[in-house]
Amino acid sequence: MKVKLHKNKLTNEHLIVYNKPKKVYIPLISGNDTNITILVKKGEYVYKGSIIGKRKGDFRIPIHSSVSGTVLDFEERTCFNGEKVKCVVIENDFKEKIEQKLSVKRNINKYTKEEFIERLKENGIVGLGGAGFPTYVKYEAKNINTLIVNAVECEPYITADEALAKIKCEELLETIDAILEINKIKEAIIAIKKENIELKQAFDNFIGTYLKIKIKLVPNNYPMGWERNLIKEVTNKDYDKYPIEEGIVVNNISTIYAIYEALKYNKPLIERVVTFSGENLGEKRNVLVKIGTDAKEVLEQLKIKNDSIVVAGGPMMGIKVDDLILSANLNCVLALNNTINIPSICLRCGKCVEVCPAKLSPVLIMKTKYKNEKDIKKIKQLHPEKCIGCGLCSYICPANLLVRERVKDAKDLVKGDK
Ligand code: SF4
Ligand code: SF4
Numbered sequence: 001m002k003v004k005l006h007k008n009k010l011t012n013e014h015l016i017v018y019n020k021p022k023k024v025y026i027p028l029i030s031g032n033d034t035n036i037t038i039l040v041k042k043g044e045y046v047y048k049g050s051i052i053g054k055r056k057g058d059f060r061i062p063i064h065s066s067v068s069g070t071v072l073d074f075e076e077r078t079c080f081n082g083e084k085v086k087c088v089v090i091e092n093d094f095k096e097k098i099e100q101k102l103s104v105k106r107n108i109n110k111y112t113k114e115e116f117i118e119r120l121k122e123n124g125i126v127g128l129g130g131a132g133f134p135t136y137v138k139y140e141a142k143n144i145n146t147l148i149v150n151a152v153e154c155e156p157y158i159t160a161d162e163a164l165a166k167i168k169c170e171e172l173l174e175t176i177d178a179i180l181e182i183n184k185i186k187e188a189i190i191a192i193k194k195e196n197i198e199l200k201q202a203f204d205n206f207i208g209t210y211l212k213i214k215i216k217l218v219p220n221n222y223p224m225g226w227e228r229n230l231i232k233e234v235t236n237k238d239y240d241k242y243p244i245e246e247g248i249v250v251n252n253i254s255t256i257y258a259i260y261e262a263l264k265y266n267k268p269l270i271e272r273v274v275t276f277s278g279e280n281l282g283e284k285r286n287v288l289v290k291i292g293t294d295a296k297e298v299l300e301q302l303k304i305k306n307d308s309i310v311v312a313g314g315p316m317m318g319i320k321v322d323d324l325i326l327s328a329n330l331n332c333v334l335a336l337n338n339t340i341n342i343p344s345i346c347l348r349c350g351k352c353v354e355v356c357p358a359k360l361s362p363v364l365i366m367k368t369k370y371k372n373e374k375d376i377k378k379i380k381q382l383h384p385e386k387c388i389g390c391g392l393c394s395y396i397c398p399a400n401l402l403v404r405e406r407v408k409d410a411k412d413l414v415k416g417d418k
Pocket of ligand 2: 346348350352393396401
């Protein structure tokens with residue numbers, strides 16, 4: 001069973017900018033890794049683009065300040081995953097003073113592969129579609145033959161990439177072409193949903209001279225934006241753990257644009273476009289924000305109603321939060337009304353099984369108790385660790401059961417996280 005979803009169209013798709021936060025709270029997290037070395041002290045003056053922290057371990061990418069101003073403190077605030085994360089609090093002096101290193105490169109395809117990788121690394125470019133994986137790592141592979149540009153928004157409501165792509169088509173195509181040339185990749189395929197005629201048209205207007213870049217229209221099924229589904233649809237290939245096994249790299253639109261700014265201006269990842277939507281917002285907008293902005297400030301500007309539920313992320317994979325700091329890998333914030341769907345008993349309809357893209361039996365996983373070794377053995381045979389957290393099972397469930405949450409509990413159990 002394929003789930004067809006149509007976007008809740010925004011009342012206004014034009015991109016607006018919110019660049020006046022009094023303070024920013026830069027989260028010390030990269031992907032899901034909070035093992036970050038702090039490189040600033042209280043009272044220190046930082047520039048827009050100054051490095052304030054660096055990830056430890058294998059992927060030593062920096063985290064930058066998105067404003068110029070003074071480091072006030074270190075505070076724990078809620079981030080995209082609903083968890084408290086240590087943040088560097090910086091008071092914005094609104095002077096937008098930048099690090100000297102910013103410069104303009106005329107031809108962004110004139111980098112060696114080593115320089116390209118270094119540019120992405122030093123500018124802290126990570127995947128902006130959700131996982132936050134350091135982008136340079138994908139390009140360290142030697143056997144890349146296809147770049148897939150994911151222009152398929154992953155959940156209803158979200159139109160952040162679409163809004164950005166419509167106004168930055170030329171820059172995106174220029175960047176894709178440069179990536180192909182620098183990394184000696186044969187082709188790039190931009191995957192766009194069939195229903196998204198306007199976006200296809202926008203790319204069609206400029207794609208003429210880029211002979212190695214093609215557009216592929218894909219069905220409007222959820223979760224088409226999931227990497228594994230998208231690769232199967234676009235190339236008919238499967239892989240075991242990582243797309244690079246098949247010579248494929250996938251980047252979404254926002255990531256490609258962040259690469260553009262890194263190559264063109266040596267600009268670090270300090271801003272992103274976020275969709276603000278949901279029935280409890282007076283104005284539904286795509287907003288260019290500074291990383292570290294308190295979501296409350298933007299929600300108030302967009303006339304959030306009292307007693308709203310705020311969700312970090314889309315309606316399926318998002319997490320209800322009480323406060324929220326905008327981070328690099330958060331593409332959507334929803335303000336929903338406060339009605340509670342009361343769960344009833346499982347109807348045994350099997351819909352959760354039909355829709356699960358990981359081919360699991362969510363209902364069986366949910367119903368299996370884990371009181372003893374026998375239960376745990378049984379649950380392991382149901383492979384909850386394959387769950388991608390897409391939330392389709394909960395979304396489709398007519399009994400309003402929190403199926404995804406129960407599968408996640410089982411997943412944590414078999415992975416030893418509980
Ligand atoms: S959240 Fe997990 S169990 Fe539920 S449909 Fe998605 S992959 Fe399947
Ligand atoms: S969709 Fe809900 S009601 Fe239907 S089998 Fe799954 S858990 Fe039960």
